[in-house]
Amino acid sequence: xxxxxxxxxxxxxxxxxxxxxxxxxxxxxxxxxxxxxxxxxxxxxxxxxxxxxxxxxxxxxxxxxxxxxxxxxxxxxxxxxxxxxxxxxxxxxxxxxxxxxxxxxxxxxxxxxxxxxxxxxxxxxxxxxxxxxxxxxxxxxxxxxxxxxxxxxxxxxxxxxxxxxxxxxxxxxxxxxxxxxxxxxxxxxxxxxxxxxxxxxxxxxxxxxxxxxxxxxxxxxxxxxxxxxxxxxxxxxxxxxxxxxxxxxxxxxxxxxxxxxxxxxxxxxxxxxxxxxxxxxxxxxxxxxxxxxxxxxxxxxxxxxxxxxxxxxxxxxxxxxxxxxxxxxxxxxxxxxxxxxxxxxxxxxxxxxxxxxxxxxxxxxxxxxxxxxxxxxxxxxxxxxxxxxxxxxxxxxxxxxxxxxxxxxxxxxxxxxxxxxxxxxxxxxxxxxxxxxxxxxxxxxxxxxxxxxxxxxxxxxxxxxxxxxxxxxxxxxxxxxxxxxxxxxxxxxxxxxxxxxxxxxxxxxxxxxxxxxxxx
Numbered sequence: 091x092x093x094x095x096x097x098x099x100x101x102x103x104x105x106x107x108x109x110x111x112x113x114x115x116x117x118x119x120x121x122x123x124x125x126x127x128x129x130x131x132x133x134x135x136x137x138x139x140x141x142x143x144x145x146x147x148x149x150x151x152x153x154x155x156x157x158x159x160x161x162x163x164x165x166x167x168x169x170x171x172x173x174x175x176x177x178x179x180x181x182x183x184x185x186x187x188x189x190x191x192x193x194x195x196x197x198x199x200x201x202x203x204x205x206x207x208x209x210x211x212x213x214x215x216x217x218x219x220x221x222x223x224x225x226x227x228x229x230x231x232x233x234x235x236x237x238x239x240x241x242x243x244x245x246x247x248x249x250x251x252x253x254x255x256x257x258x259x260x261x262x263x264x265x266x267x268x269x270x271x272x273x274x275x276x277x278x279x280x281x282x283x284x285x286x287x288x289x290x291x292x293x294x295x296x297x298x299x300x301x302x303x304x305x306x307x308x309x310x311x312x313x314x315x316x317x318x319x320x321x322x323x324x325x326x327x328x329x330x331x332x333x334x335x336x337x338x339x340x341x342x343x344x345x346x347x348x349x350x351x352x353x354x355x356x357x358x359x360x361x362x363x364x365x366x367x368x369x370x371x372x373x374x375x376x377x378x379x380x381x382x383x384x385x386x387x388x389x390x391x392x393x394x395x396x397x398x399x400x401x402x403x404x405x406x407x408x409x410x411x412x413x414x415x416x417x418x419x420x421x422x423x424x425x426x427x428x429x430x431x432x433x434x435x436x437x438x439x440x441x442x443x444x445x446x447x448x449x450x451x452x453x454x455x456x457x458x459x460x461x462x463x464x465x466x467x468x469x470x471x472x473x474x475x476x477x478x479x480x481x482x483x484x485x486x487x488x489x490x491x492x493x494x495x496x497x498x499x500x501x502x503x504x505x506x507x508x509x510x511x512x513x514x515x516x517x518x519x520x521x522x523x524x525x526x527x528x529x530x531x532x533x534x535x536x537x538x539x540x541x542x543x544x545x546x547x548x549x550x551x552x553x554x555x556x557x558x559x560x561x562x563x564x565x566x567x568x569x570x571x572x573x574x575x576x577x578x579x580x581x582x583x584x585x586x587x588x589x590x591x592x593x594x595x596x597x598x599x600x601x602x603x604x605x606x607x608x609x610x
Contacts, residue, residue, distance in 0.1 A: 095282070097259040100166040100439045101391045101401045109258050112282050114291045117250070120279045121295050124221040124248035127276030132218050132246035136192050139244055142271040146240070147184035149270040150177060157263055161232055164259035166401040166439060167355050168392040175355065176232040179521040183237045186523035187544070191244040194544045200552070204585060211555045216548035218246035219322070220298035225288055227303050228254035228403055229358040229461075230520075232264055234326075237523070238301050238538060239268060243278065245547035250279045250297070252288050256404055293321055300324070301546075306459075306485075306532050313535075324536035324546050326528060328459040329360045329487030332480035333516060334502060335376055336473055336493035337369035343514065344492040345379035348465060351490070351516035353387065353443045356402050357411075357463035361488040361510070361517050361527075365456055366467040367476035373469045377447070380467075381427040384443050390432045399429070399463060401439040411441060411462030418446050418453040418466065426467070451482055459485065473502055481507045486530035490516040509533065561607045577603030 093111040098104070131139075150157065154177050161172035200212040222242050226235035235253055242249040251268075253261035265280040283291060289312045292300050302312055303326040316323040333351070335344045352363040368376050387398040402408045419425070426447035431440045441463055449456055449466035456466050470476045480489060489508040493499040496513060503511040509529040510519050519525050520539070528537035537543045566578065580599025583592045 095255060095258055097164055097257075099163045100403050101437055103438055104163075106163055106259050107262070109262060109282060111284070114283065114287065114295070117281050117283060117291050118295050120250050120281060121221055121297060123276040124250060124279060125296070127274060128218075128220050128248045131248060131274060131277050132220075134246070136195050136244065136246075139246070140188050140191065142273055143184055143188050143240060143244060145271040146267055147181055147188070149267055150181045150184070153267075154181075157232070157267075160263045161260055162392060162400075164257050165228065165231055166403050168395075168397055168400045170392070170395055170397075171355050171400070172232075175521065176230060179523070180233045180236040182521075183233075183523040183539075184240050187240055187244055190524075190541075191544070194541055195245065195548070206581060206585060209556065209558045211557055213553045213555070215551045215553060216245070216545070217551045218548055220247065221296075222247045222249055222547070223292040223297040223300045224249060224251045225285075225292070225300070225302045225304065226251070226253050228256040229355060229360070231257035231260040233520075234303050235261075235264060236267075237543075239264075239278070241538075241544050241547050242301075243273070245544065247298075247547060248277050248279075250281055250292075252281050252283060252285075252292075255282075255285055258282060290315055293319065297321065299547075301538070302326070309534070324538065325534040326536075326538060327360070327487075327532060327534045328461070328485055329362075329529065329533055330364050330457070330459045330483050330485045331361060331487060331508070331516070332476075332483075332489045332506065333363045333366045334473065334476045334480060334489070334491045334506070335366065335368040335372060336491065336495075336499065336502070337371040338494045338498075339369075339372060339376075339492040339514075340494065341372055341375040341379050345376055345383055347490070347492065347514070347516055348380055349383045349387070351518075352465040353384075353399050353463050354517065356399055356441070357443075357465075358403060358407065358461055359517055360459070360461070360533075361520060363465055363490070363516050364460055365480070366465055367470045367479055368467060369473065369476070370469050370471055377426065377445075377467065380445060384427040384429055384445055387429040387443050389429050389440060389443065391434075391437055399443055401437070402441055402462065403439070405439065407461055408439060408441060411460055411464060414453075414455045414458070414460045414462075415444065415446070415464060418449055418455045421450075421453050423447065423449045423453060423455075423466070451479065457483065477502065477505050481505075484532045487533035488512070488516070488519070488529070490514075507531065509537075562610055563607060565603060565607055574603055574606070 097106040158172045198214045299322040301324045306327045309325040309327045389399045423446045427445040429443040443463045446466040486508040488510040489506040491499040491502045499513045526537040526540035526542035580596035583596030
């Protein structure tokens, strides 16, 4: 009997749908099917793959409202967030890669490196891996998976997608979006297997590359597993992002940015603000602005478009957030500002937006990823202290610098140990399809989005062509003798010796040996 999984609205506990669970055997069959389909798909020219992606883009635009509704119900985020951070960026990404994929995949001529090597012509090609697996998370269940699927397909790979069990309704919607393109059989497939076995199942059954977005501990386990077969793996893991507010920053804009980047999607963003370091000269003004915004933030189930923050997606993450807050309070922090939460007893999984003051790096909330609607704010005496504190983390996904002086902010940004650093903004760079995304330290390996992310979908193959096909043998080929040795030694002097006399002498020995290239 086939096991089934209920799709549950986290805010109302309504059962939205019931979907069948699949098995590792199903995945094996999918991988085999994809491998059979890969040759024909990869053999298509890019321009012949593009029309399929255009159908996908058009489907999103035409069905945007229905997709927003599904994301909101299945994940618990606001309709506004679903539209602005999931559907709009996905449609824009599809359009971007349609336009850029030809250039990204174009063969590139490589420099010869020396006049001696002019007889050879080297070309770099981007070739698909074959069959790639994508494991995507529940916090942005549509857009994270979507961009990787589109890049994978355009680059000539066959794709097997697994989304989080918590957001299977969105996964089924995403499956429908891609299948609207009417791709050849086996080119795109969707698998619903439990997360606890999904990664290993991909890696044990012949996937050619795995893309995983999720937690650091799971990422480490998958990397260890991938090492057994040397399967390439791309990891986008957690963040504990720092926001640096300089003394010349606009306190209103900075507080507005902290509200957006810290509490959008109920703080369930790996690239959202979690730690804020504010210069002492602007600290009070910044905190006053942030307090006003937090205390007037409307939290609730979003049936319209006026709510400011939705619910948490999972109860386990709620417990993590509560434990981090408790730890901070036990170590001397205080709640500086907090929003209200819905009083309706029929609603679930809501936490208040919370700002913690008197925090320090002895507290979990400042050292680990909280992944919820909480930010800790520290006062610093200068930006040197802020830089030091921001880098005091095993994570390095994103960060931000807030200042009216863009040059100063740029220099500070370069010193933050993070994969993406924005100036006077935060979190939104994931929505820029041309801007690559990825972290340093334990926040991940590899990139997604943009040219660097597109490159992750392919391997480099070098083709070296001979320009002098009429010669009988190359200068360095057998048989060896003393004259040839002096000729090669002379070549070294001719190309690189600083003395003119040595270069001329070396050139003479090269000329003496050239006739052997034409003799049998």
